[in-house]
Amino acid sequence: MSGPAGGSGTAARRSRGGRGPLARLYGASPWHLVALLGCFGLTAYAVSRLREDPALLRIALWFVGAAVVWDLVVGPLLALVDRGLRPLRGSPGRLPVINHVRVPALTSALLLLVWAPVILQRSEPVFRTKAGLDLDDYLGRWLVITAVLFVASALVYAVRRARRGPRTGEPGRPPAASSS
Amino acid sequence: MTQPDTTPGLRGRVAHLLEHGPGGPADPHSWRSPLRGPWLTSVLAVALLIGLPVLIVTGLLSYAAYDPALGGSNDQTPGAGLLASWIRFDWFTSPSWLYRVTQGTHVLLGIALIPLVLAKLWSVAPKLFAWPPVRSPAQALERLSLLLLVGSILFLLLTGVMNVQYDYAWGFSFYTGHFYAAWVFIAAFASHVALKLPTMLRTLRSRSFREELRTSTADTVPEPLDPYGLVSPAPEPATVSRRGALAWAGGSSLTLLALSIGQSIDPLRPTALLSPRGQSYGDGPNDFQVNTTFREIGIDPVQTGPSWRLRLVGPGDRSVVLSREDLLGMRQVTEELPIACVEGWSTSQRWTGVRLRDLAALVGGDGADSVFVESLQQAGAFSTMSLTGKQIRADKTLLALRVNGADLSLDHGFPARMVIPAAPGVRNTKWVEALTFGRPS
Numbered sequence: 001m002s003g004p005a006g007g008s009g010t011a012a013r014r015s016r017g018g019r020g021p022l023a024r025l026y027g028a029s030p031w032h033l034v035a036l037l038g039c040f041g042l043t044a045y046a047v048s049r050l051r052e053d054p055a056l057l058r059i060a061l062w063f064v065g066a067a068v069v070w071d072l073v074v075g076p077l078l079a080l081v082d083r084g085l086r087p088l089r090g091s092p093g094r095l096p097v098i099n100h101v102r103v104p105a106l107t108s109a110l111l112l113l114v115w116a117p118v119i120l121q122r123s124e125p126v127f128r129t130k131a132g133l134d135l136d137d138y139l140g141r142w143l144v145i146t147a148v149l150f151v152a153s154a155l156v157y158a159v160r161r162a163r164r165g166p167r168t169g170e171p172g173r174p175p176a177a178s179s180s
Numbered sequence: 181m182t183q184p185d186t187t188p189g190l191r192g193r194v195a196h197l198l199e200h201g202p203g204g205p206a207d208p209h210s211w212r213s214p215l216r217g218p219w220l221t222s223v224l225a226v227a228l229l230i231g232l233p234v235l236i237v238t239g240l241l242s243y244a245a246y247d248p249a250l251g252g253s254n255d256q257t258p259g260a261g262l263l264a265s266w267i268r269f270d271w272f273t274s275p276s277w278l279y280r281v282t283q284g285t286h287v288l289l290g291i292a293l294i295p296l297v298l299a300k301l302w303s304v305a306p307k308l309f310a311w312p313p314v315r316s317p318a319q320a321l322e323r324l325s326l327l328l329l330v331g332s333i334l335f336l337l338l339t340g341v342m343n344v345q346y347d348y349a350w351g352f353s354f355y356t357g358h359f360y361a362a363w364v365f366i367a368a369f370a371s372h373v374a375l376k377l378p379t380m381l382r383t384l385r386s387r388s389f390r391e392e393l394r395t396s397t398a399d400t401v402p403e404p405l406d407p408y409g410l411v412s413p414a415p416e417p418a419t420v421s422r423r424g425a426l427a428w429a430g431g432s433s434l435t436l437l438a439l440s441i442g443q444s445i446d447p448l449r450p451t452a453l454l455s456p457r458g459q460s461y462g463d464g465p466n467d468f469q470v471n472t473t474f475r476e477i478g479i480d481p482v483q484t485g486p487s488w489r490l491r492l493v494g495p496g497d498r499s500v501v502l503s504r505e506d507l508l509g510m511r512q513v514t515e516e517l518p519i520a521c522v523e524g525w526s527t528s529q530r531w532t533g534v535r536l537r538d539l540a541a542l543v544g545g546d547g548a549d550s551v552f553v554e555s556l557q558q559a560g561a562f563s564t565m566s567l568t569g570k571q572i573r574a575d576k577t578l579l580a581l582r583v584n585g586a587d588l589s590l591d592h593g594f595p596a597r598m599v600i601p602a603a604p605g606v607r608n609t610k611w612v613e614a615l616t617f618g619r620p621s
Contacts, residue, residue, distance in 0.1 A: 027316025035371040036321045042367035046360050049261050055352035062350050066334035107432050115454040117347035126346040129476040133459050141453050
């Protein structure tokens with residue numbers, strides 16, 4: 001996420017309080033500029049060492065692609081899915097189901113995100129020649145873990161509801177981390 | 181914004197856009213989570229401030245562990261210049277589990293930090309779309325550095341996670357990509373910490389962590405509106421507490437760790453359910469993790485038969501040729517040593533063979549400053565490897581002939597392979613056919 005810096009805001013306020021005209025023009029203290037020039041200097045040096053390597057373009061592509069896909073695709077997608085879970089927020093006085101779906105779903109999605117190459121068997125041919133093993137089980141393993149997460153979360157929900165009894169009024173708590 | 185544009189004409193519309201923004205995510209009111217705020221962001225920052233430097237240090241150590249100063253395939257990023265020259269030193273030979281621990285930590289911690297990094301990015305998401313995009317030169321430069329920070333960390337996590345799963349879709353060398361992106365990350369991370377550390381410390385003092393852990397969802401209210409634009413001006417009622425959100429981030433981090441740690445600890449291996457290195461090969465003496473099968477690399481079993489010979493060449497061009505029987509006739513040493521891969525998995529086995537320094541002595545290479553190890557394998561980036569003088573003379577450096585009381589299997593390097601204490605797995609060359617000892621400098 002590239003965003004405006006709180007640090008620069010603070011620094012800007014300070015600079016209005018008596019720094020020189022240069023600091024005011026720049027928008028922050030000189031140290032701010034020094035830190036960033038250090039960052040860009042080192043980056044520029046690293047890029048310059050790779051400038052004749054044909055890998056540079058691909059690396060840059062994956063570099064920018066990772067940030068763009070996360071910020072503009074995965075992030076909004078997650079928000080959209082979560083919006084779809086709105087009806088599960090329940091009504092006042094009833095124990096909401098929503099976090100008992102969110103927690104196992106998000107944890108399962110995270111496991112898929114991290115282990116996608118083996119779960120989806122993308123790397124099966126390479127792994128077979130390198131290690132002499134296959135990856136046949138991994139999709140099943142992930143599905144079982146996902147099922148366990150949802151069942152555990154449902155059990156926690158059932159226990160919480162039973163404990164609360166028929167009386168209403170007390171709003172629910174989020175599920176404990178133990179459900180993941 | 182929701183108000184209709186009443187100003188006619190292009191100029192009016194531009195003026196309106198500049199003042200009110202394009203709407204959508206640029207409108208702070210479109211961000212509804214009541215949890216976002218500087219305090220939550222700072223708590224996540226503390227976890228990363230502890231974890232990420234460990235990743236940087238273990239990563240740089242892994243670079244040094246290849247002894248890149250020896251050149252050849254030891255140096256996977258030639259031309260790195262000043263990024264690398266200062267990390268070059270003769271890599272350690274003890275304790276023998278050193279690389280197993282540093283690289284196991286690098287990979288396991290990297291995986292475990294993923295949910296914390298993603299949670300941190302979620303917590304500052306509104307700032308990516310903040311309007312106006314640029315308010316001062318200072319802010320423009322800082323946004324650019326944040327693009328480097330976010331791009332590099334996602335790139336490093338992605339290439340790391342794919343590499344340990346043998347998915348090489350990027351089409352460039354993992355070493356090149358991960359090494360150079362790491363330097364961009366180090367640069368951007370250092371400047372980000374320098375600029376934001378005071379803000380983080382101040383923000384952490386604004387709320388009590390313990391108090392926050394006692395606050396239920398019902399009592400969870402947004403943080404006070406902040407100058408950074410993280411707190412939503414139009415929050416929805418909380419459906420989860422800060423305690424719940426942090427518990428998920430921490431809990432999923434521990435879940436990832438629990439499901440991966442078995443790849444580095446032999447008795448726990450079956451618990452690494454989603455790691456490709458959680459699989460067992462069986463119970464036999466040669467049933468442990470293989471990283472290059474003899475079929476993959478094109479080793480003909482005939483080459484490893486009775487006709488196989490090891491060629492030793494000394495610094496003074498003295499040379500000796502030994503059969504496997506000759507080697508078995510020499511003094512045999514047994515050592516418990518790990519194979520620890522750059523991919524983070526490791527396994528410890530009992531190796532039996534000849535000390536490398538005993539072989540060096542046969543050709544006057546006792547004082548050599550390096551040895552060039554050649555394999556029968558013709559293909560692959562690591563068919564040759566060099567070792568330092570320190571590694572030649574280490575007690576535990578073996579040319580192994582047997583493992584766990586049995587002859588090496590073909591996949592584990594029969595008739596003979598190197599096993600070097602504390603070094604990355606790929607340096608333990610298999611199917612060795614020649615050792616050339618270099619002249620002391």
